[in-house]
Amino acid sequence: MFNKSLFFQKSEHNVRRFNSTLRWLLVSVLIGIVVGLISGSFGYLLQAVTAFRLSHAYLLFGLPFGAMAIVAMYHLILHEKDPGTNLVISAIHSDDRIPLRMAPLIYISTILTHLVGGSAGREGAALQLGGSIGNAFGEYLGFREKEDRNIMIMCGMSAAFSALFGTPIAAAVFSMEVVSVGIMHYAALLPCAISSLIARAIALYVFGIASPSYEILELPAFDLNTGLIISGFSILCGLLSIFFCVSLHKTSALYQKLFANPYLRAFVGGCAVLALSFAVGGIDNQTYNGTGTSMITFCMAGDISSLAFLLKILFTALTLGCGYKGGEIVPTFFIGASFGSMFGNLIGFSPSLCAAVGMGALFCGVTNSPITSLLICFELFGFEGTPFFLLAIGFSYTVSGYYSLYSSQKIVYSKYKSNFIDKSAK
Amino acid sequence: MFNKSLFFQKSEHNVRRFNSTLRWLLVSVLIGIVVGLISGSFGYLLQAVTAFRLSHAYLLFGLPFGAMAIVAMYHLILHEKDPGTNLVISAIHSDDRIPLRMAPLIYISTILTHLVGGSAGREGAALQLGGSIGNAFGEYLGFREKEDRNIMIMCGMSAAFSALFGTPIAAAVFSMEVVSVGIMHYAALLPCAISSLIARAIALYVFGIASPSYEILELPAFDLNTGLIISGFSILCGLLSIFFCVSLHKTSALYQKLFANPYLRAFVGGCAVLALSFAVGGIDNQTYNGTGTSMITFCMAGDISSLAFLLKILFTALTLGCGYKGGEIVPTFFIGASFGSMFGNLIGFSPSLCAAVGMGALFCGVTNSPITSLLICFELFGFEGTPFFLLAIGFSYTVSGYYSLYSSQKIVYSKYKSNFIDKSAK
Missing domain, CATH: 1.10.3080.10 (Clc chloride channel)
Structure with missing residues (x-):
């Protein structure tokens, strides 16, 4: 059969590609586990800190001092001007480097923010935690090409977003989509999906962070x-x-x-x-x-x-x-x-x-x-x-x-x- | 308030953009209606023809002649070599023109294919019908820029896909995604969404073409x-x-x-x-x-x-x-x-x-x-x-x-x- 010989010839070619992809898969599993554990613990702490603040309202008097402590921390450890989530995004489309110390800094400062009752979210923390850890994996595992490290940054972003927000599908796509509007970095699709699903499982089963779900109480017909x-x-x-x-x-x-x-x-x-x-x-x-x-x-x-x-x-x-x-x-x-x-x-x-x-x-x-x-x-x-x-x-x-x-x-x-x-x- | 003045200044800028978008919206409504009607009738006929063939099995003896009739039709009306769906796709990323006569040709030849029992789908028909009609709208309404006509081609593709397959969300995204892998033509997002939803409504309410839905009878837990x-x-x-x-x-x-x-x-x-x-x-x-x-x-x-x-x-x-x-x-x-x-x-x-x-x-x-x-x-x-x-x-x-x-x-x-x-x- 003409198809068969062609099939094997072509699939051999694909097996080579599959081998090179295998490396990615292993790393995405690793990133999923590590980022899942770190983000899961982070999410758990956030919940605990929030509950504690709600029952100890006087903590709000810490508001003027919490921000000062955060500024001091960034001044001492990173540098005064913190580019934040923007750096994680720009690192993918430019040559900017993400320092790993971004991770503990954003971890601690976000917890502190929520302890004293600042009005803020956690996705900046998720993207910075995940992105900097993913990037560190890329550097320490000796991935030389920037394109390879980019995929790891995206894996980390997806994993942390998934662990913290409980929306693994959106998380897998978000890091591919948000960097450059109009371009989908599909090369990261499979690694991001794997990291995202693993991190979610860890957040759920290890740290009990459930996926949120809201009911639309009254849904009119679409017309x-x-x-x-x-x-x-x-x-x-x-x-x-x-x-x-x-x-x-x-x-x-x-x-x-x-x-x-x-x-x-x-x-x-x-x-x-x-x-x-x-x-x-x-x-x-x-x-x-x-x-x-x-x-x-x-x-x-x-x-x-x-x-x-x-x-x-x-x-x-x-x-x-x-x-x-x-x-x-x-x-x-x-x-x-x-x-x-x-x-x-x-x-x-x-x-x-x-x-x-x-x-x-x-x-x-x-x-x-x-x-x-x-x-x-x-x-x-x-x-x-x-x-x-x-x-x-x-x-x-x-x-x-x-x-x-x-x-x-x-x-x-x-x-x-x-x-x-x-x-x-x- | 500093925010307020800024808000109005910026929103004025956006109102200008909104006006230019308004033109799109109207055309996407039109394309949704026209393509919805044509694709809906096409879907209805396909169902009828299929039912007829199933109860009149001898029609399969027409198989050797149906294809000859289609070849003759294309030879007479278009030209011998029909680029098919590929032309609709290439028209968006190149300067290829889509002739409107593609629409009746694919309409009739697909019906004929299903009448005699050829093994084929209908998405090629959907994309060609929708794409050529969308493109014709672009030309007849005097849209000079290729980028504008591209959006209309995509609208038409989405509308026809939605009407025939009954999956309006996937249809809205498909035409933006399939042309150039890795690029999302989000400029077409809103027009495609509108055309797709309108065409679906017409296919459903005018021609009774329901959305397919399959039940996963046994869904194991994801682990x-x-x-x-x-x-x-x-x-x-x-x-x-x-x-x-x-x-x-x-x-x-x-x-x-x-x-x-x-x-x-x-x-x-x-x-x-x-x-x-x-x-x-x-x-x-x-x-x-x-x-x-x-x-x-x-x-x-x-x-x-x-x-x-x-x-x-x-x-x-x-x-x-x-x-x-x-x-x-x-x-x-x-x-x-x-x-x-x-x-x-x-x-x-x-x-x-x-x-x-x-x-x-x-x-x-x-x-x-x-x-x-x-x-x-x-x-x-x-x-x-x-x-x-x-x-x-x-x-x-x-x-x-x-x-x-x-x-x-x-x-x-x-x-x-x-x-x-x-x-x-x-």
């Missing part, structure tokens, strides 16, 4: 009317994501302009967050302190203050601008969910669906990663609301322009025409 | 053991997808070498498919004639002959090589499902899950479109088997190398390193 409502809402989400990105960037710039000394900046910022905590209901309330994960359930029930999304933006911008660490994604979810809840209550259309759509659309708007956004919606809310999510993500992606949480993100292909532009995100 | 079994199986799927692509290419080449005259080739090919139909159980059996959609249910129950996947490859290669039209995707599903069923029965591990995984993995192997594959798995089988699908698609993507159903597909970024290669698929 012209409901589709148009969600389209309109997601245009607002796209605009809100610009507002959030700009708020973060500008608050940080304003801090630096007003307070040249980083310790003073940290102290004043901490005081501001503390004052704000008092202003919105006292330190026992803590609606806007920490990640706010637990608030999302209230949002899904349409049971949150109308201005919650603005307050969370303010809290997060003030927290992250003054030196606290953690990330912006869980706040993004909170903001999207509370914005959706407000919108749904306002127009009388399933606040629960709007909250879910708000989370997905805002995530897409601030990360420019539509596929990850779609997958994260499936993992958080199930598959039923799919057409709404697809539409919302499409609108938010388009409306949100070239803004991003990560200034080192590259927009390689235009959002508006199918051509190559390779510009940096705003 | 190290089951994960390794599925990994091993999907490596085989990756190799099988190479075998399928090579079989199609080589059968076509062999036909041309043996029978220089296209009418003779069509006649002999038709006779071969007819003879084969007799050989596998007579013309009343028809297991391998037509798309074989109905057979997939048997595969999901583990209830199909062990060699079914090889026979379907042979049937499809002989059918498409001699001049029949339609596409390779539904045969791909059949082959993947029957291969999985065989594998599951052989090793005593959920034939149903293996069949589902086989469909997703084989689709990924022959199209090099992992995200679409993942989404299509969710749409066909629900979200429960997700980790299996992710792993299987990762392995199949890696193992299947640079083979593809579409020789005009570009592999822009290497499958094995994160670097730019821009080579044509094999």
Whole structure:
């Protein structure tokens, strides 16, 4: 048979490729295990610290000092200016190096942030932990080519994101998608999938970190009317994501302009967050302190203050601008969910669906990663609301322009025409 | 507030962008409606023709003549050599033009293929119908820039795929992903999503074409053991997808070498498919004639002959090589499902899950479109088997190398390193 001989000839060729891939697979398993253990312990500690803070509200008085301690730590160990998650992203599309000491620094400083009640997430921590450990694997295992080390950085990012967020599918894709918008680094697909699944298993079975899941309490049928409502809402989400990105960037710039000394900046910022905590209901309330994960359930029930999304933006911008660490994604979810809840209550259309759509659309708007956004919606809310999510993500992606949480993100292909532009995100 | 003024300044900029996007939205609605109507009627006719053939088995005696009629039609109306789906793909990454007369030709010839019982799918028809109509919209509405027309071609492809396959999410992403592997043409995201959802609604409500859905009868828990079994199986799927692509290419080449005259080739090919139909159980059996959609249910129950996947490859290669039209995707599903069923029965591990995984993995192997594959798995089988699908698609993507159903597909970024290669698929 002519096919058979050809088949063997070609498959031999593929076996060679498979051998070279084998190396990757082994390393991705290793990264999955190591990053899974570290991120799992980190997630466990975060939960413990958050529970402790909620029952010991006086810890919020540590807000002015926590940021100072973090600034001191970075000053002593890394260098004063911490590029953070941006470095992990830029390392993949440029020659920047990720130092391994980024990992313990972000680990400790994020825990500290959550101990004193700073309003921050944990995805910055996830990407920095995972990225720096993945990169270290690449360097210590003697991978010479930058392209090979890139795959390891992505593996580490996926593993940590998966362990901490409990969304392994979205995590596997996120690191391939977020670096260069319009390019999918599929060479990392299999390694990222493996690292992500292993890290998730470790986080779940060793550290008991479950995957989050929210129920859409009232899911209307998808038709012209409901589709148009969600389209309109997601245009607002796209605009809100610009507002959030700009708020973060500008608050940080304003801090630096007003307070040249980083310790003073940290102290004043901490005081501001503390004052704000008092202003919105006292330190026992803590609606806007920490990640706010637990608030999302209230949002899904349409049971949150109308201005919650603005307050969370303010809290997060003030927290992250003054030196606290953690990330912006869980706040993004909170903001999207509370914005959706407000919108749904306002127009009388399933606040629960709007909250879910708000989370997905805002995530897409601030990360420019539509596929990850779609997958994260499936993992958080199930598959039923799919057409709404697809539409919302499409609108938010388009409306949100070239803004991003990560200034080192590259927009390689235009959002508006199918051509190559390779510009940096705003 | 400093944020507010900035917000308005930036959002004004975005409103300008939004206006230019508005044009797209309107056109994507139009394309969704028109392509939805045409593809819906096409899908309806295909179902009718298939039912008619099943109850009038003697129609298979038309096999030697159907292909001749199709060759004659293409010779008269287009030109003798039909580039088919490859032209739709290459039109997006090159300056090739898609003639509108491609649409009626593929419409009629695919119906004819299924009337006489050729073993073929309908995705080639979907992509050609949608792509050529989308392109015609671009030309007639006076869109001058190639990038703009590209988006319209992609809209049309998504709309037709969605209407015919009943998987709107995968359809929206497929046309952005399949053209240039490693690049996501996200500029088309929102238009494709809109066209896809509208076309699906029309196919469903006007023509009654339901979305397919298969139940995984026995879903084992995802753990190290089951994960390794599925990994091993999907490596085989990756190799099988190479075998399928090579079989199609080589059968076509062999036909041309043996029978220089296209009418003779069509006649002999038709006779071969007819003879084969007799050989596998007579013309009343028809297991391998037509798309074989109905057979997939048997595969999901583990209830199909062990060699079914090889026979379907042979049937499809002989059918498409001699001049029949339609596409390779539904045969791909059949082959993947029957291969999985065989594998599951052989090793005593959920034939149903293996069949589902086989469909997703084989689709990924022959199209090099992992995200679409993942989404299509969710749409066909629900979200429960997700980790299996992710792993299987990762392995199949890696193992299947640079083979593809579409020789005009570009592999822009290497499958094995994160670097730019821009080579044509094999």
